Amino acid sequence: MRKLIEFVGSTVVAIGLLTGLASAADEARVMQEKQAAEIVDTSAYKKEGPYKIGVAAGYMGNSWVVFTLQHIKYEASLHDDITEVLVTDAAFNPTKQVADIEDLISKGVDLILYWPVDDKAIEGALKKATDKGIPTINTGGGFVNSPSVTASVFIDQWNLGEMVARRLFQDMGGKGKIFAMLPIAGTTAAVDQLAALKAVMEEYPDIELLSAEYGDWNRAKAKQITENLLQKYPEIDGVFSPAGQMSIGVAEAFDEAGRLSEVIMSPGDEYNGWLKWVRTNNQGGAVTFPTRVGQEALRLGMRILRGENVRRGQKVPSEYISPGAAGVYAETDRPDDWWASELPEAWKPQ
Amino acid sequence: MRDPITSALSSKYGIIVLLGMTVLFAFIFVPEFGTVNNLTNIAIQSAPLAILAIGQTVVIIAGLIDLSVGMLLGLIVVIIADLMQGQSSMTAFAILVALGLGGGVGMINGLLNNLLRIHPLILTFGMLSILQGLIFVYTDRSVGQVSPEFSWMANGTIFGVPFSIILLIFVATFVSFLLYRTRLGAHIFAVGGGEEQARRAGILTGRVKVWAFIFSGLSAGVAGMLVAGRLGTGYPNAGVGYELDAIVAVVLGGTSLAGGRGSILGTIAAVFVLGVASNILNLMEISSFVQILVKGLIVVIAILLNQPKRIVAS
Amino acid sequence: MSDRTGTVADNLQTRIWRWASSNAIWIVLALLFSVAALLSDAFLRPVYIFNIVRQAAPVGVAAIGVTLVMILGGVDLSVGAIISLTAVLTAVLMDGQVANIPLAVTFALAVGAFIGGINGVLIAYNRISPFILTLGMAVVITGITQIYSGGTARGIVSPGFREFFNFRIGGVVPVLALFFLGLALVGVRLQQTTKFCRNLYLIGSNPQAAELSGLHVKRITIIAYALSGLMGAMAGIALLARSGVSSTFAGRGLEFDVLAAVILGGTTFQGGRGGIGGTIAAVFVLLIAFNLVNIVGLDYNAQLIVKGAIIIIASSAYIYFKKVR
Numbered sequence A: 001m002r003k004l005i006e007f008v009g010s011t012v013v014a015i016g017l018l019t020g021l022a023s024a025a026d027e028a029r030v031m032q033e034k035q036a037a038e039i040v041d042t043s044a045y046k047k048e049g050p051y052k053i054g055v056a057a058g059y060m061g062n063s064w065v066v067f068t069l070q071h072i073k074y075e076a077s078l079h080d081d082i083t084e085v086l087v088t089d090a091a092f093n094p095t096k097q098v099a100d101i102e103d104l105i106s107k108g109v110d111l112i113l114y115w116p117v118d119d120k121a122i123e124g125a126l127k128k129a130t131d132k133g134i135p136t137i138n139t140g141g142g143f144v145n146s147p148s149v150t151a152s153v154f155i156d157q158w159n160l161g162e163m164v165a166r167r168l169f170q171d172m173g174g175k176g177k178i179f180a181m182l183p184i185a186g187t188t189a190a191v192d193q194l195a196a197l198k199a200v201m202e203e204y205p206d207i208e209l210l211s212a213e214y215g216d217w218n219r220a221k222a223k224q225i226t227e228n229l230l231q232k233y234p235e236i237d238g239v240f241s242p243a244g245q246m247s248i249g250v251a252e253a254f255d256e257a258g259r260l261s262e263v264i265m266s267p268g269d270e271y272n273g274w275l276k277w278v279r280t281n282n283q284g285g286a287v288t289f290p291t292r293v294g295q296e297a298l299r300l301g302m303r304i305l306r307g308e309n310v311r312r313g314q315k316v317p318s319e320y321i322s323p324g325a326a327g328v329y330a331e332t333d334r335p336d337d338w339w340a341s342e343l344p345e346a347w348k349p350q
Numbered sequence B: 001m002r003d004p005i006t007s008a009l010s011s012k013y014g015i016i017v018l019l020g021m022t023v024l025f026a027f028i029f030v031p032e033f034g035t036v037n038n039l040t041n042i043a044i045q046s047a048p049l050a051i052l053a054i055g056q057t058v059v060i061i062a063g064l065i066d067l068s069v070g071m072l073l074g075l076i077v078v079i080i081a082d083l084m085q086g087q088s089s090m091t092a093f094a095i096l097v098a099l100g101l102g103g104g105v106g107m108i109n110g111l112l113n114n115l116l117r118i119h120p121l122i123l124t125f126g127m128l129s130i131l132q133g134l135i136f137v138y139t140d141r142s143v144g145q146v147s148p149e150f151s152w153m154a155n156g157t158i159f160g161v162p163f164s165i166i167l168l169i170f171v172a173t174f175v176s177f178l179l180y181r182t183r184l185g186a187h188i189f190a191v192g193g194g195e196e197q198a199r200r201a202g203i204l205t206g207r208v209k210v211w212a213f214i215f216s217g218l219s220a221g222v223a224g225m226l227v228a229g230r231l232g233t234g235y236p237n238a239g240v241g242y243e244l245d246a247i248v249a250v251v252l253g254g255t256s257l258a259g260g261r262g263s264i265l266g267t268i269a270a271v272f273v274l275g276v277a278s279n280i281l282n283l284m285e286i287s288s289f290v291q292i293l294v295k296g297l298i299v300v301i302a303i304l305l306n307q308p309k310r311i312v313a314s
Numbered sequence C: 001m002s003d004r005t006g007t008v009a010d011n012l013q014t015r016i017w018r019w020a021s022s023n024a025i026w027i028v029l030a031l032l033f034s035v036a037a038l039l040s041d042a043f044l045r046p047v048y049i050f051n052i053v054r055q056a057a058p059v060g061v062a063a064i065g066v067t068l069v070m071i072l073g074g075v076d077l078s079v080g081a082i083i084s085l086t087a088v089l090t091a092v093l094m095d096g097q098v099a100n101i102p103l104a105v106t107f108a109l110a111v112g113a114f115i116g117g118i119n120g121v122l123i124a125y126n127r128i129s130p131f132i133l134t135l136g137m138a139v140v141i142t143g144i145t146q147i148y149s150g151g152t153a154r155g156i157v158s159p160g161f162r163e164f165f166n167f168r169i170g171g172v173v174p175v176l177a178l179f180f181l182g183l184a185l186v187g188v189r190l191q192q193t194t195k196f197c198r199n200l201y202l203i204g205s206n207p208q209a210a211e212l213s214g215l216h217v218k219r220i221t222i223i224a225y226a227l228s229g230l231m232g233a234m235a236g237i238a239l240l241a242r243s244g245v246s247s248t249f250a251g252r253g254l255e256f257d258v259l260a261a262v263i264l265g266g267t268t269f270q271g272g273r274g275g276i277g278g279t280i281a282a283v284f285v286l287l288i289a290f291n292l293v294n295i296v297g298l299d300y301n302a303q304l305i306v307k308g309a310i311i312i313i314a315s316s317a318y319i320y321f322k323k324v325r
Helices: A001-006 A026-037 A062-078 A096-108 A118-131 A158-172 A188-201 A218-234 A246-258 A270-279 A291-304 A322-327 B002-011 B012-030 B035-061 B070-083 B086-116 B120-138 B148-156 B163-181 B183-193 B194-202 B205-231 B242-251 B264-283 B289-307 C002-022 C024-039 C048-070 C079-094 C098-122 C128-149 C160-164 C175-193 C195-206 C207-212 C217-243 C254-264 C276-295 C300-323
Strands: A053-055 A082-089 A113-115 A136-139 A151-154 A176-182 A208-215 A238-240 A313-315
Touching: A001 A026, A026 A313, A053 A062, A053 A176, A053 A291, A053 B070, A062 A082, A062 A113, A082 A113, A082 B035, A096 A113, A096 A118, A096 B035, A096 B086, A096 B205, A096 B264, A113 A291, A118 A136, A118 B205, A136 A291, A151 A158, A151 A291, A151 C002, A158 A188, A158 C254, A176 A246, A188 A208, A208 A218, A208 B086, A208 C048, A218 A246, A218 C048, A218 C217, A218 C276, A238 A246, A270 A322, A270 B035, A270 B148, A270 C098, A291 B120, B012 B242, B012 B264, B012 B289, B012 C079, B035 B148, B035 B183, B035 B205, B035 B242, B035 B264, B035 C175, B070 B086, B070 B205, B086 B120, B086 B148, B086 B205, B086 C300, B120 C024, B120 C254, B148 B163, B148 B205, B148 C254, B163 B183, B163 B264, B183 B194, B183 B205, B183 C048, B194 B205, B205 C098, B242 B264, B242 B289, B242 C128, B264 B289, B289 C128, C024 C276, C024 C300, C048 C079, C048 C175, C048 C195, C048 C217, C048 C254, C048 C276, C079 C098, C079 C217, C079 C254, C160 C175, C160 C217, C175 C195, C195 C207, C195 C217, C207 C217, C254 C276, C254 C300
Parallel strands: A053 A082, A053 A113, A113 A136, A136 A151, A151 A313, A176 A208, A176 A238
Antiparallel strands: none
């Protein structure tokens, strides 16, 4: 674990500074980097403690979110002036998330962290918060440039998809047939990952995308779909699957069909079940989707409440971990549905 | 002998009594509940589901069920938001499209129901999938933006009263009038009570059922306008799960899934019980996992308290 | 002579139609399967066919139990939540140790049966809609699962457990598929031979008469729901065995796949009709529908549209065969 901490590092890099990988980025992305580097005037939000923190979760139904929330609670425990952390769960329903945000405002919270069901759909509710002087922080979604979002502490799904695609294509020697296993259709994650994949494919004319499938972050569904695709396509050379929990189902289907040796799995994320698989099979690796984004978001929120100036976008960068290194982070005595994280033992989910 | 509270709860208006008790509890124990702001929020939050559930009440009274309304609502949200692109000039047209699409798909449901004679649950379950497919044919991400008027319809107030509540009252009054004061309403009850008898009495049961589905579709149209206004954008999964919330509210409100009887007022009260519960659970700072449990218990307990009286077998 | 052959032919025809009308869903399945086989030869490969059987196991096992309560005139929408709960519970109790498997499985089955029993008691002693009660119970169970698990599917599956169920006998038939087919056959057999199942039909077709004739309606109702809960738990274990479980919501929404299969299979909401055989056939109809559109390579949106259309067309075809006589 220590190693992971060092490896991923705690560097939060302001987005304007980075990306040697910008070649595939189009103008919109350059524009986004500029917007993220803007300084937010936080004077309107400055207030004295003690503080009540609201978390409007778009959903609580997966382990990544549970770990991210633990990071928020852990960070809160480090601040004496935070009296409580209120959490609401919209269960993937954007109208419920709108209602939840309104409820949190009624409750008189001083700061709202949220991860969206859909960015645009909750803008109106977030505006009500900022109008009342409550800063809003997008936690772990993509970067949002909107007056109703005070700041984004974000993981760039597009960037993540790009890193995963590049690594996959390199591992495949730049040619072959792939399919993509994406999360729930319509979500930002699915949209951005597919867009990034297609953008990188422009540079690799010999890569052919057989089909894009939606496994809903569900291991069983990913396995079932893969079993079907294995029947349809006699040749599959690679799989683009950034979400580790689906990658396991995909890999298992290949294995059972006796075709695991013919396929190259893309990196997944630091989902423990996937890391275990990487360790056993010594391939795939991981591009991280760091759960500590929760901690960074609350830190940023506290700076805003103190009236410090902050950047509009603060990126928590995804890191590539090679198969050899990723295996080290696998915790065999932990469940599959678990995340490699830097949380102190006492703050890990019970 | 049962104590008065239990008997009040298990009376015909049990759900209304339950609503009263929930609100009373909230006023006493949850300080933030009674603020004008919060009450307005609850009203605005509950209105779309209430309108959708009114339509569902009509189909269920007719002895049918409509699972397709959630996805129909979603399709309408996506299409009208995309049509408007934030322009006021498109408002009227968007309203027409919402109602036309809602009523149209409802009519298709009704006609297919008569033509194919398969169980409406299966038919509308299939339609749910088809409509979801159509949403994703249209877009795989949030599109468009509603006009300021739509936003106002969903969030604005007139003299302090939310417009969406005025709309709800209008829809409820209109549908109640229709159900209790018109021949079509009487026929809807008759078909739900016993289709064969209704047919023998000379009622064109097929046509009545088509109308029931049209009302359900129209309610998805009106509710879809409010949801679009709430969200401001056309989110493809906006309608997921609405059909179940609507059905739960209808049955909690005292309408029998067997058809033939039901109450619009009960349905609305049930929607508000669920809305108020969700609100006070948030305000009482109860963990979101426990909230799920409590909401389930509310449904179970409400249904147990509010069960129909034993009917003498005919 | 000619008269006689004519009668035989007539008889044969009547018989075929009678057979067709009582096995309509199997005809639909056969038709769909033929179409599938024409469009993709995957459906002719034994290994893939048994993949389908294994994919069907979780929903199919749960559907057997739900068929019983629907014959009775009830319904059980809590099975999806029971699947989620028992899948997580089994893995937690296993804790990665082979020695824990018997305890984990037994306890999970007991929990399923117990929850089903609660459903049964509430429904037997009250005049409430089982549809809404079990929908509410589903939410309650989901809440319990979340509180118990803390939101992650913690728990480690014992080594050998999944390997055993996924082992292919003769390189073709996975143990889990065999387990499912075995359960289905036992179910069909019991349904034909036991007094309990006969009573289910009696109560379903006329509850008042059944009560008047001295049947223990309440007891039978409770047992039927307990069985449904038990089968739900088996389905949870089957899901864990088939693919592992990546969240605490593994069974979410499966109750509607189950419900659609039971109704499509000829068991009605009113009760008193249908049976396990039809349900099993319908489970395969729905599954093949999904796999077919997936395998012929339709886009996600087209998959949804075609899946919906197949559900509607298959049930219409079923009604058609039922009526022709």
